[in-house]
Amino acid sequence: VSRFREEIGEQPSVAGRLLLGAGPAVEAIGARLRASPPTGFLIAARGSSDHAALYAKYLFGSRNRALVSLAAPSLFTHYGRPPRLGGACVIGISQSGASPDVVAVVEEARRQGCLTIAITNEAGSLLARAADLVIALETGPERSVPASKTYTASLLALAMLSQAIDPDPKFGAALARVPRALAAALEADQELDRLAPALLGPRAVVLGRGFNLSTAEEIALKLTETSYVLARAWSVADFEHGPIAVVDAGFPVLLVGSPGPVAADLTEIAERLAAYSCRVVGLFDGAAGPLGADATVHLSSGLPEELTPLTLAVLGQLLAHRVALALKIDPDHPRALDKVTRTW
Amino acid sequence: VSRFREEIGEQPSVAGRLLLGAGPAVEAIGARLRASPPTGFLIAARGSSDHAALYAKYLFGSRNRALVSLAAPSLFTHYGRPPRLGGACVIGISQSGASPDVVAVVEEARRQGCLTIAITNEAGSLLARAADLVIALETGPERSVPASKTYTASLLALAMLSQAIDPDPKFGAALARVPRALAAALEADQELDRLAPALLGPRAVVLGRGFNLSTAEEIALKLTETSYVLARAWSVADFEHGPIAVVDAGFPVLLVGSPGPVAADLTEIAERLAAYSCRVVGLFDGAAGPLGADATVHLSSGLPEELTPLTLAVLGQLLAHRVALALKIDPDHPRALDKVTRTW
Numbered sequence: 001v002s003r004f005r006e007e008i009g010e011q012p013s014v015a016g017r018l019l020l021g022a023g024p025a026v027e028a029i030g031a032r033l034r035a036s037p038p039t040g041f042l043i044a045a046r047g048s049s050d051h052a053a054l055y056a057k058y059l060f061g062s063r064n065r066a067l068v069s070l071a072a073p074s075l076f077t078h079y080g081r082p083p084r085l086g087g088a089c090v091i092g093i094s095q096s097g098a099s100p101d102v103v104a105v106v107e108e109a110r111r112q113g114c115l116t117i118a119i120t121n122e123a124g125s126l127l128a129r130a131a132d133l134v135i136a137l138e139t140g141p142e143r144s145v146p147a148s149k150t151y152t153a154s155l156l157a158l159a160m161l162s163q164a165i166d167p168d169p170k171f172g173a174a175l176a177r178v179p180r181a182l183a184a185a186l187e188a189d190q191e192l193d194r195l196a197p198a199l200l201g202p203r204a205v206v207l208g209r210g211f212n213l214s215t216a217e218e219i220a221l222k223l224t225e226t227s228y229v230l231a232r233a234w235s236v237a238d239f240e241h242g243p244i245a246v247v248d249a250g251f252p253v254l255l256v257g258s259p260g261p262v263a264a265d266l267t268e269i270a271e272r273l274a275a276y277s278c279r280v281v282g283l284f285d286g287a288a289g290p291l292g293a294d295a296t297v298h299l300s301s302g303l304p305e306e307l308t309p310l311t312l313a314v315l316g317q318l319l320a321h322r323v324a325l326a327l328k329i330d331p332d333h334p335r336a337l338d339k340v341t342r343t344w
Numbered sequence: 345v346s347r348f349r350e351e352i353g354e355q356p357s358v359a360g361r362l363l364l365g366a367g368p369a370v371e372a373i374g375a376r377l378r379a380s381p382p383t384g385f386l387i388a389a390r391g392s393s394d395h396a397a398l399y400a401k402y403l404f405g406s407r408n409r410a411l412v413s414l415a416a417p418s419l420f421t422h423y424g425r426p427p428r429l430g431g432a433c434v435i436g437i438s439q440s441g442a443s444p445d446v447v448a449v450v451e452e453a454r455r456q457g458c459l460t461i462a463i464t465n466e467a468g469s470l471l472a473r474a475a476d477l478v479i480a481l482e483t484g485p486e487r488s489v490p491a492s493k494t495y496t497a498s499l500l501a502l503a504m505l506s507q508a509i510d511p512d513p514k515f516g517a518a519l520a521r522v523p524r525a526l527a528a529a530l531e532a533d534q535e536l537d538r539l540a541p542a543l544l545g546p547r548a549v550v551l552g553r554g555f556n557l558s559t560a561e562e563i564a565l566k567l568t569e570t571s572y573v574l575a576r577a578w579s580v581a582d583f584e585h586g587p588i589a590v591v592d593a594g595f596p597v598l599l600v601g602s603p604g605p606v607a608a609d610l611t612e613i614a615e616r617l618a619a620y621s622c623r624v625v626g627l628f629d630g631a632a633g634p635l636g637a638d639a640t641v642h643l644s645s646g647l648p649e650e651l652t653p654l655t656l657a658v659l660g661q662l663l664a665h666r667v668a669l670a671l672k673i674d675p676d677h678p679r680a681l682d683k684v685t686r687t688w
Contacts (some may be wrong), residue, residue, distance in 0.1 A: 026398060039430050041416070042411065047585035057416050062425040067386065068431070071411035072401050073581070076556045078605035081406040086383050092481035101581065146586070203547045203574040210418045225586040232576045237417070237445065237687035242490070242569040245678035249352040261422035334589035343581035 004144035016179040028037035030164025045103035049093040052154035057212035073101035097125020170195035181301035185314035201229040210262040219316030238275035259286040260305035348488035360523040382433035384411035388449035393437040396498035399558035409681040417445035437538025441469020525645035529658035545573040554606040563660030594623035604649035
């Protein structure tokens with residue numbers, strides 16, 4: 001078994017540990033943010049962590065009514081002309097805590113007097129030392145190059161933070177169900193073999209919207225880095241504004257979603273793509289998705305839409321793993337990659 | 345000659361007209377923003393216009409030291425839970441002014457008491473009526489489905505707005521040179537035939553960083569919608585964090601850039617990709633790029649880096665047009681697309 005698959009399997013226990021272990025730190029941060037509410041959030045991150053930031057844009061936006069911006073790190077590093085951050089709370093997300101560009105954004109934010117938070121797996125990292133407050137993911141070492149457990153742990157940390165800022169008993173109960181839901185997602189592993197043949201490359205489109213746009217981006221990245229399939233994610237809305245021209249008969253499209261306000265958009269695009277004879281497959285959590293049983297892996301975790309990016313990310317990791325194996329690629333060591341990338 | 349190519353050719357005169365015609369409106373908006381500075385900017389847009397918004401993130405960030413967020417429209421439409429916008433200035437960008445989701449963001453911003461600006465080619469559109477202030481692009485009708493002149497006009501309108509907020513004689517002089525620079529870009533049309541064979545599909549990667557990350561995104565979209573090449577753009581930094589695993593010998597990669605603080609990153613990635621025997625080609629404006637003469641189309645517009653996204657977008661449009669012709673695709677009518685997409 002590859003390390004990637006092993007680490008995918010650790011996610012229920014990682015989530016359980018995070019809910020218990022990080023609770024007090026997150027509560028303290030929530031109290032501080034409630035006492036002096038920031039004008040919004042700025043999040044600096046790269047790769048998978050940037051997809052966690054995209055998730056926060058929707059989660060903090062809808063649950064906390066907070067405006068979330070994703071940082072353009074080169075303004076802080078190469079150009080040396082960072083924007084004025086006003087009273088924003090600045091969050092840096094980095095598994096290793098060693099990304100110089102993410103650290104640079106947090107350092108500048110402190111200079112400007114912003115409250116800064118590090119979300120990282122390395123509590124002693126540069127990033128953790130640069131920030132005022134730290135949420136330690138404590139997932140144990142992630143040795144596979146493609147991120148899995150640190151991605152869902154970052155999502156969960158953000159969801160816990162959202163809850164700490166605006167507590168709601170129902171959402172709290174849903175958070176407590178996350179470890180069990182991730183375990184249920186793992187049980188779908190074999191079923192995913194039905195979807196793998198559609199995604200053997202050389203290219204694929206992954207579509208989501210709303211909360212699961214971040215999941216679509218993350219699954220596209222996983223497919224690209226573990227299986228060398230050039231997978232491109234779009235919001236259904238952006239896709240219909242132009243890129244849809246790329247598809248023709250047989251073109252592989254993966255839809256990712258759950259019941260909720262954007263579900264109808266996925267149904268509609270599924271029908272349109274079926275009319276073009278695309279090869280449409282789907283990962284859904286909740287009531288049956290728009291596709292037939294053959295083309296869908298369908299989970300019923302019972303989580304609210306806001307938390308389905310966790311279960312769906314696990315399905316996407318398992319799927320990317322199966323695609324890699326089908327292509328006889330070692331998912332632990334993608335070509336041309338080291339685990340820690342130190343871009344500036 | 346296709347309409348797409350005709351409209352590409354109109355860009356120098358469109359830019360000249362915009363500089364003169366929109367000057368007073370933009371000056372008035374600049375005065376208003378100087379009198380009561382917003383806490384930042386929120387921009388709502390789709391497709392090419394969203395790439396103009398990405399340009400503004402770098403331009404307003406570095407020139408005006410303003411934090412720019414890109415809106416998540418579904419929070420305003422499907423979820424009905426928009427974030428609190430505080431004292432942000434909210435800009436909607438839409439060629440047609442008919443995108444219901446962009447209009448919804450601007451309407452909510454007005455409800456929240458934000459100053460709102462529409463950048464649109466249709467001065468009588470829903471978007472123009474929803475906003476407090478309008479910058480009319482006045483490009484004349486854009487009849488080709490892939491945007492060209494409305495894209496560069498949107499970039500120029502944003503650059504004029506940046507200058508109106510923080511006037512600088514040197515930047516003003518550079519703005520005045522834009523029409524001539526776009527004319528120079530048009531003269532490179534034939535040269536682009538050298539690059540087209542690398543980009544005939546089925547997939548390609550387009551890389552930029554900083555100001556020209558927006559250009560990389562826009563060129564990837566143009567290739568995807570006019571030539572059905574699945575082209576995916578990344579910031580060089582994000583690319584090195586994972587997606588670089590996708591490339592192997594012969595994989596086509598287009599680099600887009602100009603001299604400036606991020607140029608060394610492009611040189612470095614070009615060398616790394618060359619070591620993997622990728623098929624690397626480039627579009628550069630300014631001193632010679634990192635690639636040999638065969639693989640590069642090289643312009644010397646004399647524009648500062650901040651304005652090279654205009655000239656490089658024109659080179660990208662011409663290139664996408666040549667790729668479409670080589671593939672015998674009608675660039676005016678991409679399959680599956682209408683000019684106005686009304687996503688909600």
